Amino acid sequence: MARYGMALDYKNCINCKACEVACKEENGVLLGADKHRIWVGVKEIEGEYPLLDIVSSTFVPSQCQHCEDAPCQEVCPTHATYYDENNVVRVDSDKCILCSYCMNACPYDARYVDDRTMTVDKCTFCSDTRLARGETTTACQNTCPTKVRTFGDLDDYDSEISELLRTRDHFSLKANLGTNPKLFYLT
Amino acid sequence: MQVEVSRRKFLQGTVAMSVVGGSALSVTNLFGNEHESHGVAKSVTTKTGTGKAENVPFLCGICVNKCAGFARVEDGVVTKLNPNPYFPKSRNMLCARGNAGIQTMYDPDRLKYPMIRIGERGDGKFKRVTWEEAYEAILNGTDKFKGLKQILDEEKDNRATIGYCNGEGLSKEGFEVLVGEKIGSPNYVDEISICLETTLGGYVNTIGTYGEADLNNADYLIIAGANRAEAIITPDTMDIFKRTKGRGLKTIVLDPRFTNTSAKADRWYAINPGTDLAFVLALTYVVMNENLYDKDFVTKYGVGFEDYKNHILSKKYTPEWAQKITNIPAKEIYKTAREFMAARSPIYYQGRRSVFSKNDFQLRRAMAIFQALSGNLDKKGGIVYGKKLALPKEEINAPMYAQVQPRFDTAGIAIPSGKTGSWIVFRNMILEGKAPYPVRTMFMRKHNPMSGVPNMKKTEEFLKKMDLNVMIDILPSDTTMFCDVILPEASYLERTSPVATYGGLEPAIVQRRAAVKPLFETKEPEVIYKELAEKLSKPLWEITKKYDEDVQDEIKGISKEEEEKYYKENGFDLAKPWEEPVGKQNEEKIVKTFGEEAWKTLQEKGVYYPNMDKYHKQLNPNEFQYYPESKKNYTTQGDKLKVTFNFKNLAKKGIDPMPTWHDKWNFSVPKGKFRLVTGRHAQFTQSGTTNNVMLRDLIPTNYLWINQRVANKKGIKFGDMIEVSSSIGKVHIKAYPTEKIAPNQIFMLHGFGGSSPEMEFAYGNGANDALIIEDKIEPVYGAAVMHETNVEIRKVV
Numbered sequence: 016m017a018r019y020g021m022a023l024d025y026k027n028c029i030n031c032k033a034c035e036v037a038c039k040e041e042n043g044v045l046l047g048a049d050k051h052r053i054w055v056g057v058k059e060i061e062g063e064y065p066l067l068d069i070v071s072s073t074f075v076p077s078q079c080q081h082c083e084d085a086p087c088q089e090v091c092p093t094h095a096t097y098y099d100e101n102n103v104v105r106v107d108s109d110k111c112i113l114c115s116y117c118m119n120a121c122p123y124d125a126r127y128v129d130d131r132t133m134t135v136d137k138c139t140f141c142s143d144t145r146l147a148r149g150e151t152t153t154a155c156q157n158t159c160p161t162k163v164r165t166f167g168d169l170d171d172y173d174s175e176i177s178e179l180l181r182t183r184d185h186f187s188l189k190a191n192l193g194t195n196p197k198l199f200y201l202t
Numbered sequence: 203m204q205v206e207v208s209r210r211k212f213l214q215g216t217v218a219m220s221v222v223g224g225s226a227l228s229v230t231n232l233f234g235n236e237h238e239s240h241g242v243a244k245s246v247t248t249k250t251g252t253g254k255a256e257n258v259p260f261l262c263g264i265c266v267n268k269c270a271g272f273a274r275v276e277d278g279v280v281t282k283l284n285p286n287p288y289f290p291k292s293r294n295m296l297c298a299r300g301n302a303g304i305q306t307m308y309d310p311d312r313l314k315y316p317m318i319r320i321g322e323r324g325d326g327k328f329k330r331v332t333w334e335e336a337y338e339a340i341l342n343g344t345d346k347f348k349g350l351k352q353i354l355d356e357e358k359d360n361r362a363t364i365g366y367c368n369g370e371g372l373s374k375e376g377f378e379v380l381v382g383e384k385i386g387s388p389n390y391v392d393e394i395s396i397c398l399e400t401t402l403g404g405y406v407n408t409i410g411t412y413g414e415a416d417l418n419n420a421d422y423l424i425i426a427g428a429n430r431a432e433a434i435i436t437p438d439t440m441d442i443f444k445r446t447k448g449r450g451l452k453t454i455v456l457d458p459r460f461t462n463t464s465a466k467a468d469r470w471y472a473i474n475p476g477t478d479l480a481f482v483l484a485l486t487y488v489v490m491n492e493n494l495y496d497k498d499f500v501t502k503y504g505v506g507f508e509d510y511k512n513h514i515l516s517k518k519y520t521p522e523w524a525q526k527i528t529n530i531p532a533k534e535i536y537k538t539a540r541e542f543m544a545a546r547s548p549i550y551y552q553g554r555r556s557v558f559s560k561n562d563f564q565l566r567r568a569m570a571i572f573q574a575l576s577g578n579l580d581k582k583g584g585i586v587y588g589k590k591l592a593l594p595k596e597e598i599n600a601p602m603y604a605q606v607q608p609r610f611d612t613a614g615i616a617i618p619s620g621k622t623g624s625w626i627v628f629r630n631m632i633l634e635g636k637a638p639y640p641v642r643t644m645f646m647r648k649h650n651p652m653s654g655v656p657n658m659k660k661t662e663e664f665l666k667k668m669d670l671n672v673m674i675d676i677l678p679s680d681t682t683m684f685c686d687v688i689l690p691e692a693s694y695l696e697r698t699s700p701v702a703t704y705g706g707l708e709p710a711i712v713q714r715r716a717a718v719k720p721l722f723e724t725k726e727p728e729v730i731y732k733e734l735a736e737k738l739s740k741p742l743w744e745i746t747k748k749y750d751e752d753v754q755d756e757i758k759g760i761s762k763e764e765e766e767k768y769y770k771e772n773g774f775d776l777a778k779p780w781e782e783p784v785g786k787q788n789e790e791k792i793v794k795t796f797g798e799e800a801w802k803t804l805q806e807k808g809v810y811y812p813n814m815d816k817y818h819k820q821l822n823p824n825e826f827q828y829y830p831e832s833k834k835n836y837t838t839q840g841d842k843l844k845v846t847f848n849f850k851n852l853a854k855k856g857i858d859p860m861p862t863w864h865d866k867w868n869f870s871v872p873k874g875k876f877r878l879v880t881g882r883h884a885q886f887t888q889s890g891t892t893n894n895v896m897l898r899d900l901i902p903t904n905y906l907w908i909n910q911r912v913a914n915k916k917g918i919k920f921g922d923m924i925e926v927s928s929s930i931g932k933v934h935i936k937a938y939p940t941e942k943i944a945p946n947q948i949f950m951l952h953g954f955g956g957s958s959p960e961m962e963f964a965y966g967n968g969a970n971d972a973l974i975i976e977d978k979i980e981p982v983y984g985a986a987v988m989h990e991t992n993v994e995i996r997k998v999v
Contacts, residue, residue, distance in 0.1 A: 026447045029431035031884040032900050035665050036301035043249025048899045050441065064909060064941045065472030065529070074550050079372070134456040147252045150292055152823055154877060158285055160295040160434065161443045162824040 017101040019169040020197035021153075022080065022179045027161035028074040030055045034155035034164070041144050041154035044136070052076035053155055076163060077126035078155075079104060079138040080188060080196030087117035087126065093136050097135075101168075102197070103142050108134040114170040117141055122189050123196075140166065169197065214658035218510035247896075248281045250274060253792045259286060259808025261702070261714035264299045264306065265887040266437045267916035268702065271296050273717035275697055280695055280717050281305055288818060290828035292436045292707035298885050302896035306676070306693060307721070307840035311893055312960050313678055314722035323666050324684050328961060333725070337737040339687050340672055347614055347686040348669045351741050353642050358750035359605040361386035365641045367647040368747030369393050372826035373727035374712060376779070377471040377674075378621075380731045381645045383600040384776040386736070388609045389641060395624045396654050398554045399985040403617070404566025405552055406665040408846050410573055411587050414706040415549050417441035417451070417837065419583035422545035424538065426456035426478050426569075427538035428553035431775035431881040432462040435554065442466075452545070454479065454538055456530075458879055459907065459949050460942035461886065469534070473738050473879055473945060474625035474869035475989045476559030482550075482568040483514065483523030484861055488539035490514050490947055495543065496577030503574070506848025506860075509569065512858045513848075519854050547583025548576050555882070556988040561867050563982040567849075567862035574845040582836040589835040590705030591731075591811060594791050599773035604752040607639050615984035616855040624984030625655045628975045629664045643670040646852065647727070648691070653953060656986050657930050675894060678960035680970075689734075691727055692720035700728075701788040701804070708829045710811040711796075713788055713804050715821055732780035739776040743769055748902070768992055788996075857982060875992040876948045878928070880971045892964035905938035907949035908995070916997065928971065928991050930976055933969035934998060948995065 037045060038052050054077060061071040088096045088104060091183050095110035096117055111134035118126045118135060129136040140146065141153040155166035167176035174197075180184075184188075185199040224969065257272040260283075269292030274282040281302055287294040316336035341348030350364075368377045374392070377533070394402075405412045416422070419440045430439045444465040445451035455467035456478065464470040468628050470803075470899050471483060490511045500507045501907060509675040521535035542548045551575045555564025559565075578584035607823070610620040611628035629651075631637050644665065651661050658680075664682040665671055673685040699714040704972040718981030719727060725733075746753055757765050792801045796810065804810040811817075811828075819827040853859045871877050885900040886892060905937045906924050918924065922937045926948070937952060943949055978987045 022445075026449070027444050029443050029884070030430070031434065032298040033296060035303060035900065036896055037296070037297045039247050039302055040304060041250055043247045046246060046895055048902070059788055059940065060465075060942055062941060063911070064460075064944055067470070067941060069465060069467060071471060072460070074462075101234070144250045144252070154282075156824070158296050158301060159296075159824075160293075160297055160436075160440050162295075162440070165823055167823070170447065202358055 018170040019101050019103055019139075019166065020169045020176060020199065021156070021167075021174050022165045022183075022185065022199045022201055023076055024072075024163050024165075024201045025075055026201075027163045028055060029049040029161060030074040033160055037154040037158035038138075040138070041168050045129060045131065052125075052136070066177065067157070068162060075076075075157070077123060077125075077188070078198070079121075079150075080123050080194065081140070083195035083197065084119040084193060086122065086192075086194060090116040099193055100141065101140075101142070102147075103140045104137070105139060105142065106135055106137060108132050108136075110185060111135055122192050122194065127138065132159050133191045209244070215446040217958065236554065244546070248279065249280045251276050255281075256719040257284070258715050259713070259806070260695055260717055261372070261699065261712055261808070262296065262300045262303060263371060263576045263714070264303045265434075265890060266294065267434065267702070268712065270297060270437055271300065272808070274313070275717050278310070278718060287820070287826050288828075289704075289712060290437070290710055290808045292769075293440050293828055294824070295436070295440060297434050298900060299887055299891060299897060302891075302894050303695065305894045305896045307695045307894055309895075311678065312676060312722065312724075313682070313688060313692060314692075314724065316723070317688040318344060321684045326905045328688065333689075333723070335944060336687050340670070340734065341741055343670065345445050350643060350670060350738065351745065353669055354742065354745045355748070356641065357642065358641060359603065359745050361603050361606040362388055362609065363640060363642045364387040364645060365391070366432055367391045367625075367641070367649045368647045371648055372702055374648070375729050376700065376728055377647050379598055379779055380451070380735060380776070382621075382737065383598050384773065384779070385607050386601065386603040387645075388606065389628065390609075391611075391625045391628050392506050392622045393649070393654065394622055394987045395626070395984060396621075396656075397556060399619070399983045400562040400980060401553060401555075401566050402485045403983060404563050405570045406503070406766055408567050408570035408847060409579060409585070410842075410844055411585075412552060413585040414588055415551055415580075416547075416586050416707060417445075417549065420451060420549045421583065422452045422542055422548035423551060424454045424456070424542065424549070425463060425551040426473070426481070426553065427558060428551055429457065429461045429463045430882060431466060432461055432760065432884045433555060434884055437815065440550075452541070453699065456946060458947055459880075459881075462884070469538075471528075474527065474529045475947065476561070476867060477869050477880055478558075478775045479565040479568055479861060479867070480519070480524045480527040480863050481530060482565065482572055483517075483519040484521045484528075484535045484623065485542070485862065486514050486541040486568065486572055486575070488520040488521060488536055488571070489543055492540070493609055494540065495575040499577035499579075500575065500847075503843045503845050504768055505844060505846045506850070507845075510847035513862070514632070517862070527863075528880045541695050543576055545576075545589070549573070549583075549585065550576055551995055552954075555625045557980055557985040558989040559867065560978070560980045560987055560990065561864075562980050562985070562987070564861040565847065571800070571845065571847055571861070579845070580837050580843055582838045586707055586836055588706035589838055589839050590708050591703050591709045591711055592795070593701065593703050593711070594795060596779065598779060600771040601746075602752070603746065606751045610638050611984070614979060614981065616857050616982050620981060624979060624980050624986075625651060626657075626986050627984045629655065629660060630977065632667065633660055642668060643672070644668050645672045646681065646685070646935075647674040647904040648676075648785045650679040650681045650889050652684070653970055653972050654956065655976035655977075656972055656988070658957075658970060659974040660977060661953060661972070662923065673954075674727065677890075678726070678958050679889065680957045683958045683960070687782065689730055690722065691726040691730065692724045696720045697726040698785045698788070699783055701791060706853050707834050708811075708911055709835070710809050710810050710828075711792070711800075711804060714809065722887060727786065728780050728784050732777050735777035735780065739774065741836060742776070746774065750997075755921050807962045817933065836885055871946045875994055876946055876988070878971070878974065878991045878993045879927070879949045879989050880952045880975070881948055881949065883951050886951065886953055889956060890953075892953055892956055893961040895963060900956065901951070902967075904951035904954040905934065906935045906995070907938050907940055907943045907971075909945040909947075910939045910941045912935065912945050918997055922997055925998050926974060926993050927977060928974040933971075933973050935969035937997075948993065
């Protein structure tokens with residue numbers, strides 16, 4: 016029984032994509048550029064050479080935000096999307112009918128279709144791989160060269176993530192939507 | 203819907219094929235015949251299980267870094283590669299390539315069994331043979347090519363008729379022992395002359411070391427011509443970017459294009475290619491003129507400091523002067539110089555990579571000197587010298603060959619290096635008939651000069667000129683396709699490698715252990731060296747006896763037994779260094795030096811250093827302590843420290859003894875042309891990973907970076923096919939218009955545009971820059987100069 020979340024020291028991110036590959040290899044995610052559970056957001060730089068706006072070229076790692084009030088879970092007609100015992104937003108592929116409501120409802124574009132099962136797939140916080148084996152980090156956190164990510168139990172006062180959120184300023188993506196994400200971007 | 207082929211099924215399939223295969227499949231193209239290929243991914247990921255698994259410590263071999271990891275092995279299949287938290291250098295991480303190493307091992311296009319050429323050079327027709335048949339073909343040739351015995355006989359035992367090359371790696375030294383020391387060839391070329399030779403040379407000749415930048419403790423960083431966010435070097439990459447962006451490490455980036463490293467900078471200067479030296483000289487001018495340097499330090503350790511100061515001031519290398527050359531505003535140069543010297547622990551990052559321009563050696567000298575002016579050497583937060591844990595050196599009993607001729611590839615080079623030569627000079631002299639004796643065979647391993655060495659057409663001609671080309675590799679590279687005998691090697695996850703020692707601030711011993719047995723019919727490199735040596739030893743000895751008068755004198759009239767004894771005692775028994783397998787040799791070395799416990803630790807954890815059990819601690823979920831602060835080797839040199847400002851002996855070789863700018867180095871591009879710059883990306887290691895399906899998801903191909911406004915004028919849009927041509931060739935590549943590059947420059951990633959049809963994903967994908975980069979060298983070591991080619995572009999589609 017935990018309430019899992021992740022803090023991201025996103026200024027460390029160099030867009031090396033180690034997390035994307037580790038995630039795919041750990042969780043058996045399909046190959047294909049459009050089949051990613053996690054990714055790094057980057058946009059084309061602003062300005063004219065050589066007067067470029069460095070700040071406009073920030074790298075923002077993103078993925079399923081494991082919202083406390085997840086729109087994907089609300090709209091799912093078959094209850095395929097559910098909260099597991101650790102408050103991780105999961106998809107039960109046996110129940111999923113690929114109506115794709117959840118994909119449209121997700122404000123973070125965190126869901127895609129697994130072509131093998133023809134159901135919706137997304138980040139699981141490595142619940143059925145690493146966590147199931149008793150490990151305490153996700154694949155993306157463990158492999159990250161610049162250690163962007165800290166995964167942990169938000170309900171555990173002594174966890175590293177709780178400590179980080181107590182001591183560092185942070186924000187959530189699209190906080191105005193009231194989804195209450197459990198991913199926190201440290202500033 | 204795509205049906206999943208699990209990695210397990212793939213493996214079972216190959217086992218079945220190797221039984222069915224055999225001599226029935228004796229004709230034509232034997233590469234990658236186990237799978238139908240329709241452009242779909244052939245390797246796939248495997249979800250890790252929750253059952254039993256073994257975690258085998260390995261050292262990554264996908265690039266030069268040698269990061270440590272644990273391979274998760276489930277039922278004999280590697281399902282995941284995880285970082286190893288014990289190795290101070292790699293700091294508990296694996297990058298995208300490191301994670302994707304699985305896909306290289308299970309690449310369906312792998313070289314699977316020995317092959318010999320049955321068609322013409324380069325047409326891809328090979329025959330599958332046994333290992334014995336392959337060794338036999340190397341020794342005695344076939345109806346298509348000559349064997350080594352005939353070649354050496356015709357060359358009267360001149361071992362220099364053999365050339366050899368090898369790319370970087372833990373088994374490279376063994377190949378050097380085999381072909382260089384034991385077989386006796388002096389003609390060796392490797393990656394160094396197309397890589398960081400001038401950087402190493404410039405630093406070692408100035409401050410005595412290339413050193414390690416203590417980026418964890420520095421507070422000011424100038425990083426020029428090094429792209430650490432995309433060309434990952436451990437631990438530098440990790441240490442830098444945790445502290446950029448106002449978090450303790452002020453970072454000034456110089457690069458002609460806006461890279462991911464530039465994105466992390468406090469300031470980015472879009473410097474003209476090849477003009478970094480002018481920038482450093484101007485920084486130095488400010489420091490000398492305003493007396494900002496560490497006076498005590500330069501007085502104590504400097505050689506020729508006053509000469510250099512006078513030189514810089516009298517040449518008037520002012521920021522105003524440099525502005526015109528570099529395109530960096532003078533006031534920014536003043537500011538940077540003053541900030542650097544005012545900082546507590548400033549570092550002008552040494553950089554690595556290729557040689558950019560002909561002044562590269564002088565640039566590195568100037569950089570090392572500038573670092574020394576701050577006094578921030580051999581101390582915390584500076585460039586440190588560190589320590590290395592010594593391992594017993596192997597004694598190689600190298601035979602003496604009287605008939606061997608010396609190497610010749612010295613034309614146009616001031617300081618020819620001893621062991622390895624200049625690829626370009628070596629190749630070109632042979633092609634142009636300037637070699638004093640014929641070089642007739644190339645022994646190659648883990649090296650792809652068709653992609654790495656500028657002017658691919660010449661490399662192709664060079665390879666075609668040889669009587670015998672032998673390749674040891676894991677994939678059918680561009681170069682492999684021009685070989686006669688191909689020996690398939692076990693990839694780094696399938697082999698235990700010679701134990702290595704990593705020096706620096708926090709030294710450690712590391713060992714790569716085989717996670718699984720060699721796949722297909724591949725063998726570990728050291729096993730190949732041994733077997734090949736066994737095959738060649740006696741026949742080559744007979745040739746030596748026939749031509750070598752020294753040997754003839756010594757064995758005159760002795761008995762067969764005495765001759766056998768002489769042969770062994772004098773090292774003609776070529777296989778001797780591999781009498782014991784690698785693992786056994788590692789054990790002996792470690793037990794002898796550090797004891798049984800150390801060996802146990804190394805076997806289990808992949809890493810060992812004295813007191814590791816006491817020192818190593820987990821600090822938080824992400825970070826570890828390797829050594830306590832008081833045990834880190836920040837300061838090790840004492841009075842040995844020496845900084846050579848004025849290197850008088852260089853003048854005797856025709857090299858400036860102090861870094862000096864020459865106007866011929868001014869940057870200019872003829873109207874209508876572009877300067878070609880190349881570089882790296884964090885998802886690829888040169889041509890070695892372009893067939894990796896996982897990485898291809900991340901970077902599908904290389905693109906031509908062209909300035910957005912120039913592209914607009916020319917009507918070029920993203921994805922348009924562009925022909926890029928230089929004086930030596932042309933390539934086709936898709937356009938990526940962007941403001942991240944100057945209007946008079948273009949950029950493309952190196953390593954793409956594979957020409958081997960047997961590498962399905964690499965073949966014809968993108969452009970190979972070796973087809974258009976002109977084969978120019980810098981004058982000190984003859985290293986290839988990568989950024990001095992101007993090109994024209996034309997939209998084709």
